[in-house]
Each structure stands twice: as C-alpha cells, then as structure tokens.
Amino acid sequence: MKPRHFLQGLRYVYNVKDDRGRGRFCMLMSGIMAGLVGQLSGGLFYTSFLLSYGLDVKDIGILTFMPYLACLLNIFSPWVLEHFRKRKVILVVSKLTANFINIVGITLLPTLIHDHKLLIICFVILTFTASCINQLFASGFSAWNANFLPDNVRVDYFNTSSCINSAITFSITLLVSFIGDSLRDTPNELFMLTLIRYIAFALAVVDCLIWLVPKEYPYAITAKAKLSNVFTLPFKNRRFLGTILIAASYTFVSNLPNATLNVYVDKIGVSYTLCNGINATYFLFFIFFSAMWKKFISKHYWFRAFGLVLFLQAATYFAYSFVTADTIWLYVVVRFAQHIMGVVVNTIMASLPYVNLPDEDRTNYLAFHTILANLSAFLSMMLGTAFTGLMGDYTLNIFGLGFSSTQILLFSCATGQVLVGLFALSSNKKLTPPELLANPHI
Known part of the structure; x- marks a missing residue:
C-alpha cells in the first residue's frame, strides 16, 4: 500500500467531523489503549509476574482459560442491557471496574496473601469476577460499535486500525521489553513487573474515558427482552448461525x-x-500486505478467502511445533510468516460477526456470538491445559525428535486449521448473500 493511499484512507475512515467517523476514531483510540493494557498486563509480562510468585504451568494455564468460563454470564447481557435505552455510562463503569479488579486487584493480592494454595484460589476468584463483569456488558459495546461500521468502510477500518494499533502498541511494548530484559533475573525484576501493571491500569482508565465521546444511537429492538432470545433468534437466521459456527471453530x-x-x-x-x-x-505487514489481502477478500468474499488462507496459516503452526531452544531462528521465521497471514485472518475474524448480522435485535445476536466464541476458547484452553498436565515433562519421541505437550498442541492446531478451512469452503455458497453469488470467484 502506498503511503499516500494509506493517508487518504485514514482521512476517509476517521473523519472526526462526522458522527460515525468520530465513533470509528474513538474505536481506534480505545483499541490502542486496550492493546497496550493487554500487552503490559498480559503475555510474557503476566507469565513472568505469576512465575515470580511460584505458580507453575498448570496454574497459569487455569488462570489463562478461566476468563472464558465467564462467557456463560453473557446469556444475561441482552436481558440487562435492553432495560437501558442509554447504555454509555453503565458500559464505561463496568469496563473500569473489570480492569481495576483484573489489574490492580491481582497485583496487590500476593502482598496480602502469603499461603500459596489460598493465593492461587484468590487469583482464580479475582480473574473470574473481572471476566464476569466484562462478559455481562461486552456485547453492549459490540452493538454500539456496529453503527460505526457499515459495509463500505468495514474492511478499511479493520485494516487501518489494526496497522496503527499494532504499530503504537508493540513499539511501546518493545521499549518496555528492553527495560524488562535488563532487569530479568535480578532483584528488581518483580518491582519492574509490578510497575508495568500499574501503568497498564492508568492506560485502562484513559480507555474508559474515551468511550464517553462517541454518539450513542437508538437500539433497534423487535423482540421483548427475554433470556431465551440469545439462543432462539440466531437459530432462526441460518446465515448468521453458520457464520458464527465457522468463527467459533477457528477460535x-x-x-x-x-x-x-x-x-x-x-x-x-x-x-x-x-x-x-x-x-x-x-x-509493517499491514502497510505492505493489506492492499493485497483486501483485493483477495473482494475477489473471493469472506468465506472462500478464509478457507484458502487457513491452509497457508496451518503450515506456519506445523513449523512452530518444531521450535526449540536450539531453533530460535525458526521461531523468528514462523512469527514473521504468521504476521503475513495474520493481516487477512484477523481482518476476516473481526468482520465475520457483522457479515450476516441483522439490523434488529443485534444485542441478542452478538451476545450469542460472544458466548460461543468464549466457550470455544475456554474448552480449547482447558483441553490444552489438561493435556499439558497429563504429559508433564514427558516428551514424545518421533523419528528421533522429542515433542513436548505444547509442541504437540501446536501440531494439533495446524491440523485443526486445515479442517476449519475445509468447513469454510464447503459453507461458502450457503452463507454468501445471494446477490454476490454471481461472482465466479466466490
């Protein structure tokens, strides 16, 4: 993508003089803040923080998948939210509360509780509580944001926002990483990890304040607020249901x-x-490859494009399973290859919930999507953690190569992505809107 075209796209998508453009700009800024919060309070920094307090791989695995168990609470989200004609304030307060518990609460917990078993239990409780609050209100943000993402700007928004978000988020995270590596395995490492978490919470506060700016539109509701609508309405819309099943399978x-x-x-x-x-x-991969992938999606539409790309991405996970301490170079090659695939995969995954989304009762449909996505992630991570616990330090010897539990899971992930790719291709004709099927490439 040429820089001139990229800048023109920015002016078009993020026109702050327009209500919807201003909404997309706020989504972009919130995404940057949320990305920084996620990187600084999660990932390797979070793993090192937990390891510093004596948690092992099984404990960390449980804490990683525990938030997805809270997705079941999303059933109540439409029933709660549809009692509010204006939701902005309650959404902002809920987001701030969840971040406070998840970041500040977890950071302070080890200084208050010194019994190891009790500490792990309290980690789980706080993680689960924050996730419950988030899940109860998450679909409210999605229904609100859907107004800012009509078909004519959706791909451009996800391409440009992902590019800008990743550039800023990971550049700042990289600077923090230099400091982190200089203090790694020193007496000051834990202090550094704790400070990073407090910085993450400060950014989370900024994220919440951003959401006070965008305009809130009326929510179209045709069905009376009932808990059962979360499940009954999506099953009456086969295209939406099929789309979400593909997304959940990939998740x-x-x-x-x-x-x-x-x-x-x-x-x-x-x-x-x-x-x-x-x-x-x-x-950088968004800048250089987004135009190519945008043409690819326009040519093949969402489902065929998704299926074809997953075959390519599966190869990177297969290679990932061979990464060891002696083949760090392969880790670098694999991650760069995944960046190329990630440009299109992330764009498609972010867009799928909106592809066949009806105009009415969106909270119910998006709540169903959120539940299914999180339940899929929970079951997947629980299975991965259980498998790791059963294998322990045992390695499976194949053709003279030793494979640990994580390496076997990476290989399984590669196989699964091939199967999901076949699922997307076989569903293409059924899920693509009829008016688009005249395109011979779809």
Missing part, C-alpha cells in the same frame, strides 16, 4: 496451545525483546 483450534504457549516460549529462552520486537513489526 477453538487456534487456542489449543495458547494456555501454555507463553510458558513454553519463556522456557526455551525467548527474551521479552525478541518476542515483543517481532510483534512490533506487525504494523
């Missing part, structure tokens, strides 16, 4: 290794700087 297979992957990466000696340095280059 399941892609999360198989994620509960323990950061621990494995830390164990084989990947530094904060290398890990976050590779992540920091993500925005």
